[in-house]
Amino acid sequence: MNIVLHELKAYRKSIIIWACSMTLLAVLYIFLFKGLGHDIENFKAFLNNMPDVIKKSFNIFIDSISTLEGFYSFVFSFVVLCGAIQAMNLGTAIVSKEMRDRTADFLMTKPVSRCYIMTSKLIAAFSALVMTNIIYLGLTVSAAVALVGTFNLKVFFMISVTMFFVQLIFMALGVLISVMAGRIKSVISVSLSTVFGFYILGSLGSFLGEEKVRYFSPFRYFDTAYIIKHAAYEVSFVVIGIVFIIAAIAGSYLVYLKKDIHVA
């Protein structure tokens, strides 16, 4: 428990900053939606004239753009992008930070097993993500309720929660990369390049209209248009996500338990 608390204390500021900036982004759009008011139909017509490619890659769905859920799903793809970077940072940092700052010696000569250390750090990262999502969801949903009033709360909620799931995937990926790599000098460059890589891959997939690409980019696991239409998730993608998370975490444990810890 002491490690979990120590880690969370270290993440405190970053959790608040990330959660608030993502909230700000979303709330800004809700204001925009409110401001557009009845002009939304004109806006719809304007968007309709845009090429399909752009609409697809920016997650714009004309049918639903006049509803808050539809309008929100446009900005939400950027919120998820931020969330993914935050999660990947967290995942990569929990192991590599100790290596980079050479504090691994301190921690690992204490009377705790490596398994315990890893579990504590995962719990801390998981809690950090939960807190981020609670802040984001709480503020965004209340802003939406206060400003707009009538909209499909369930769908709005379902869309927002997918961020947590995408974050878990990237966190697991980050942990796996950080235990496999030697010393990572800059966490942010690793996580940015990975996250943007997947984001571009996902956009490229929808560009080309290639359905199979969706399986390779967590950003496309949750199609907001599908959620709005069916008020449900696509099971196959959820399963793939869960399988990946479990595999990555299990693999990380295996590598970490056998790893030599070097300082120099």
Added chain:
Amino acid sequence: MNVIEIKNLTKYYGKSRGIVDVSFNVEEGEIFGFIGPNGAGKSTTIRTLLSLIYPTSGSATIFGKDCIKFAPEIAKEVGYLPSEVFYYDKMKVIDLLKYAASFYKKDCSKRIKELAEIMDLDLKKRIDDLSFGNKKKVGIVQGLLHEPKLIILDEPTSGLDPLMQQKFFDLLLEENKKGATILLSSHVLSEVQRLCSRVAIIKDGKIIRLEKISDLTEHNYKKFKIEMKEEISKDYFELGGINNLEIKGNKVSFLFKGNINLMIKKLSDVEITNILIEEPSLEEIFIHYYEKEA
């Protein structure tokens, strides 16, 4: 009883050598020195004992338990001070020490205060505001705050001023008196000479000697420094038992191991203006070992 038993410990980093076939024991209550030049394998051995790295072959036990399998259990009674200390920069010293103490299931706050006072350490400062020497002090307090039965030190004195070194050594001797066993690795031979009762010498990953300090210094070697009236040729000292022979003009110095009477007789044949016979430092003895093995 042996606190540490190392049996044929071997570690390769890929293809490059760490240590090869290292074996030695450290008995309960002794201060054991572990000596060798940089890169000889001292840290590799110590890091294996602490289960930070895993051996390629061989094994080691601490308190009779396998040091890899029972690492967390063993760590309860082990205090470790690395040569370079690194801590969470943004923490205050006292918070770091409390965090360290939280891993041991006992109240360490009193001991933290005592140690900080002895080492003259400001507990309220942030870690990243500390100088190298002060960080080292944090390391010392951190390594001793749970009153460990085994203290492992990896080149501990770098960065400490002579006064602090003295305080630190006194602290170690006190812990030793209370029953703690100490393993001290170093390349500074004088500090090993001052503290340790036995020593293992490691070179190129192999233990080349295991001896009692007293045997090394008292019984075996004498250091001779002689000034002659006239210059003397090197051949004059072609005699068994002479090492590190240096002749500069009419000044001669060497280490001698053997029957002292023979040497005195030999010297009585030449005109001497000044003579000094003393205990050699470990440094001088070991330089000879290192050179021979190289």
